[in-house]
Amino acid sequence: MEMPTPNPEIIARKAALVARLERVLPKEAIISDEIETRAYECDALTAYKCPPMLAVLPSSTQEVSDVLRICHEMGVPVVPRGAGTSLAGGALPTADSIILGVAKMNDVLETDYENRIIRVQTGRTNLSVSGAVAEEDFFYAPDPSSQLACAIAGNIAMNSGGAHCLKYGVTTNNLLGVTLVLMDGTVTEIGGGYLDSGGLDLLGLICGSEGQLGVVTEATLRILRKPEGARPVLIGFDSNEVAGACVSDIIRAGVLPVAIEFMDRPCIEATEAFAHAGYPMCEALLIVEVEGSPDEIDAQLKVIKDIARGHNPVELREAQDEDEAARIWLGRKSAFGAMGQINDYMCLDGTIPVTALPLVLRRIEEMSKEYGLDVANVFHAGDGNMHPLILFDANKPGDLELCEDFGADILKLCVEVGGCLTGEHGVGVEKRDLMLVQYSKVDLEAQLAIKDVFDPAWLLNPAKVFPLAITKDRREARATAA
Amino acid sequence: MEPKNEAELAGIIAAAEGPLAIEGGGTRGVVVGGEVLSTSGLAGVELYEPGALTLVARAGTPVAKIEAVLAEHNQRMAFEPMDHRGLVGSSGTPTIGGVIAGNISGPRRVQVGAARDFLLGVRFVDGRGQVIRNGGRVMKNVTGYDLVKLLAGSWGTLGVLSEVALKVLPMAETQASVLVEVSDAGAAVGVMSRALGSPFEVSGAAFDPAASLVMLRVEGFEASVAYRLERLKDLLGDAGEVSFTETFEQSELLWRAVRDVDVFQGRAGDVWRLSVKPSQAPEVVARLEADGLLFDWGGGLIWVLMPEGVNFRQRAGGFAGHATLVRASEEVKARLGVFHPLPAPLQVISDGIRKRFDPRGILNAGLMQPGAGVAI
Numbered sequence: 001m002e003m004p005t006p007n008p009e010i011i012a013r014k015a016a017l018v019a020r021l022e023r024v025l026p027k028e029a030i031i032s033d034e035i036e037t038r039a040y041e042c043d044a045l046t047a048y049k050c051p052p053m054l055a056v057l058p059s060s061t062q063e064v065s066d067v068l069r070i071c072h073e074m075g076v077p078v079v080p081r082g083a084g085t086s087l088a089g090g091a092l093p094t095a096d097s098i099i100l101g102v103a104k105m106n107d108v109l110e111t112d113y114e115n116r117i118i119r120v121q122t123g124r125t126n127l128s129v130s131g132a133v134a135e136e137d138f139f140y141a142p143d144p145s146s147q148l149a150c151a152i153a154g155n156i157a158m159n160s161g162g163a164h165c166l167k168y169g170v171t172t173n174n175l176l177g178v179t180l181v182l183m184d185g186t187v188t189e190i191g192g193g194y195l196d197s198g199g200l201d202l203l204g205l206i207c208g209s210e211g212q213l214g215v216v217t218e219a220t221l222r223i224l225r226k227p228e229g230a231r232p233v234l235i236g237f238d239s240n241e242v243a244g245a246c247v248s249d250i251i252r253a254g255v256l257p258v259a260i261e262f263m264d265r266p267c268i269e270a271t272e273a274f275a276h277a278g279y280p281m282c283e284a285l286l287i288v289e290v291e292g293s294p295d296e297i298d299a300q301l302k303v304i305k306d307i308a309r310g311h312n313p314v315e316l317r318e319a320q321d322e323d324e325a326a327r328i329w330l331g332r333k334s335a336f337g338a339m340g341q342i343n344d345y346m347c348l349d350g351t352i353p354v355t356a357l358p359l360v361l362r363r364i365e366e367m368s369k370e371y372g373l374d375v376a377n378v379f380h381a382g383d384g385n386m387h388p389l390i391l392f393d394a395n396k397p398g399d400l401e402l403c404e405d406f407g408a409d410i411l412k413l414c415v416e417v418g419g420c421l422t423g424e425h426g427v428g429v430e431k432r433d434l435m436l437v438q439y440s441k442v443d444l445e446a447q448l449a450i451k452d453v454f455d456p457a458w459l460l461n462p463a464k465v466f467p468l469a470i471t472k473d474r475r476e477a478r479a480t481a482a
Numbered sequence: 483m484e485p486k487n488e489a490e491l492a493g494i495i496a497a498a499e500g501p502l503a504i505e506g507g508g509t510r511g512v513v514v515g516g517e518v519l520s521t522s523g524l525a526g527v528e529l530y531e532p533g534a535l536t537l538v539a540r541a542g543t544p545v546a547k548i549e550a551v552l553a554e555h556n557q558r559m560a561f562e563p564m565d566h567r568g569l570v571g572s573s574g575t576p577t578i579g580g581v582i583a584g585n586i587s588g589p590r591r592v593q594v595g596a597a598r599d600f601l602l603g604v605r606f607v608d609g610r611g612q613v614i615r616n617g618g619r620v621m622k623n624v625t626g627y628d629l630v631k632l633l634a635g636s637w638g639t640l641g642v643l644s645e646v647a648l649k650v651l652p653m654a655e656t657q658a659s660v661l662v663e664v665s666d667a668g669a670a671v672g673v674m675s676r677a678l679g680s681p682f683e684v685s686g687a688a689f690d691p692a693a694s695l696v697m698l699r700v701e702g703f704e705a706s707v708a709y710r711l712e713r714l715k716d717l718l719g720d721a722g723e724v725s726f727t728e729t730f731e732q733s734e735l736l737w738r739a740v741r742d743v744d745v746f747q748g749r750a751g752d753v754w755r756l757s758v759k760p761s762q763a764p765e766v767v768a769r770l771e772a773d774g775l776l777f778d779w780g781g782g783l784i785w786v787l788m789p790e791g792v793n794f795r796q797r798a799g800g801f802a803g804h805a806t807l808v809r810a811s812e813e814v815k816a817r818l819g820v821f822h823p824l825p826a827p828l829q830v831i832s833d834g835i836r837k838r839f840d841p842r843g844i845l846n847a848g849l850m851q852p853g854a855g856v857a858i
Binding site: 159165190193194201204207208255351353355380435438 | 536651680806835
């Protein structure tokens with residue numbers, strides 16, 4: 001993975017930068033020791049590491065503004081960081097950059113049940129947002145798998161999704177307002193406790209911009225009342241194709257489940273050995289969950305079970321109680337951990353039209369044989385968001401590169417069938433160089449123009465999202481200016 | 483000018499020597515200077531996959547055509563775009579491009595989201611005549627910046643849409659509405675908040691003060707709708723007399739009337755659209771001395787009928803949200819401004835984006851700009 005060559009002139013000004021930061025931040029909020037900065041050398045894409053020049057952990061919007069203003073004045077690149085759970089390398093630093101972490105900013109600022117909103121500082125973890133409103137039976141809907149650890153800041157940066165977004169949407173559909181700090185230190189509010197913001201939809205633009213347009217320090221989020229109940233059903237099939245066809249039929253039938261999750265045989269076997277969820281050994285299984293009162297659940301599950309029976313399932317298991325429901329979800333939720341027990345893996349995130357599922361699964365299997373690397377598939381089938389996990393051995397020379405080539409081929413296939421490179425993880429550094437597979441240079445130039453407006457000096461997370469070759473002039477113009 | 487395809491559209495914009503007035507069906511009451519550039523020649527559904535809940539259409543495709551195509555498979559645009567013709571007194575055929583350019587959403591916005599939430603991808607021609615693509619046709623897509631959202635609600639000021647990809651949803655088997663007799667706005671917002679904060683999946687929450695009636699819609703399959711009606715009655719019975727609509731058609735007509743703000747049709751005066759935090763709505767509207775009010779989105783959207791030429795924003799005083807002047811004479815629009823003023827940093831950013839996408843300033847010049855009221 002190529003990263004820009006660190007600028008020695010910036011590194012040479014480290015002491016001056018620290019001196020200025022010490023005037024606006026408490027000493028303990030500045031991490032400059034070379035051993036301690038290693039804690040920030042990577043995120044969850046651990047294959048790539050580089051300690052930053054410094055890490056700072058501000059406690060308020062004002063402090064974030066001060067830090068950004070100083071870095072802007074001194075021409076220092078800034079890499080914003082939430083909880084560091086990005087699978088795409090969104091928070092990977094360079095040696096001449098500082099990490100700006102919002103982890104200390106995790107307060108709930110306001111809960112408002114009448115207007116069904118919560119306002120939080122963005123260092124707060126996803127799950128603890130739901131936790132803050134649980135006593136009134138409300139919840140925050142987007143639920144990425146990392147929800148125990150991941151921060152709202154990162155959720156907004158990557159426009160995170162989750163298993164239940166088939167019904168409730170992703171982050172952008174549940175975000176009503178932000179406090180945004182621009183690279184020059186300007187603090188501004190976009191949106192708020194009302195549904196549509198006036199003017200251009202800058203809120204929609206900020207969400208998913210991977211920390212390249214500004215640093216979001218506070219967010220107003222939509223909260224929802226919990227449903228009366230929810231119940232999953234587990235359906236096993238003897239082929240991926242049939243499972244894929246069943247997904248399409250369920251969607252077409254007019255019932256909209258809250259989640260449709262898919263696992264293939266390699267994934268079922270691995271999770272079964274790891275979590276002992278009691279899954280049937282079959283080629284593919286679906287977990288379909290519906291919500292409502294007990295009678296409403298029965299009625300919806302009847303439709304789903306009837307459709308499933310038309311596809312000759314090898315297993316059809318409905319949760320009879322909370323415990324069985326938890327067991328059905330147990331395997332799915334431990335899938336990534338289970339794969340990690342077997343080997344190193346790379347988790348992809350391409351999204352495809354649901355109707356292309358059988359074709360894409362078959363092609364992945366063929367490519368797996370060609371590359372000689374195993375793949376397990378576990379994903380959100382309802383919305384076509386695939387998560388192929390390619391297994392490799394990080395200690396075996398060349399295996400990571402082989403795995404990356406295989407991954408790139410899968411993502412190209414996703415684009416070819418009408419899909420995209422990433423459904424919820426973001427581009428980061430991981431998929432940066434594939435952007436021209438999905439978009440033309442003109443398409444990308446329109447996106448670069450947006451960054452030019454928000455961050456003319458290209459200091460915020462500059463080496464991400466776009467192929468380095470096409471951002472080179474912009475980044476180097478900054479270096480010359482500095 | 484009426485290009486027949488995207489390449490022609492791009493050619494016209496690249497060669498334009500003066501301002502262009504971008505028009506879909508011309509039904510939303512937008513008036514801007516310049517030569518009219520209509521997208522109505524770019525029509526047709528390009529792709530529809532019911533099993534993937536996606537539809538791709540050229541921008542000039544009539545909304546009615548899309549609704550008909552979807553209805554064949556029992557699907558719909560869940561964001562329920564309003565039809566402005568009755569309210570603003572326009573004629574013509576609403577197009578999907580116009581819906582997206584204006585981010586036009588109806589009562590179900592409170593439950594499922596706005597037009598922008600159902601927009602998966604766009605193709606558009608910028609002010610230089612370049613064809614630009616963003617998003618795609620899949621449900622989840624975080625590949626690069628979300629220009630899809632940016633284009634929704636940009637009223638043709640950043641580019642002319644040539645094609646849009648939409649997420650669609652199954653139609654509900656049936657619907658019915660709970661009607662609660664309430665006269666006071668504060669109490670009405672309280673009732674709507676309780677309903678929307680319940681687990682009973684209310685898909686519309688409106689209040690018509692002239693009829694002293696709160697309306698709450700539930701949709702789904704028959705037994706589920708019946709169940710939720712009763713539960714809402716139990717929940718809200720202490721607030722006022724509760725009744726139900728008797729037929730599917732009755733409920734459907736009720737919500738069409740809310741969607742299109744029928745209560746103001748044929749009544750003189752300016753029409754304002756106020757977006758506000760529901761709990762703040764009663765105090766804001768109390769300051770307005772309005773001639774008519776209709777609350778939608780649980781009180782988050784207020785349609786206001788005002789005497790002609792009154793400076794609404796001044797009268798409303800400070801509030802979090804924004805107000806748009808939807809219907810007024812061109813003189814009043816020019817004087818009061820159609821769009822709400824933005825905070826200074828957001829205005830700078832908006833101007834910057836516009837300058838990059840349309841360096842010559844030829845697309846709907848003056849629209850969405852402070853002080854220049856030619857719009858909607």
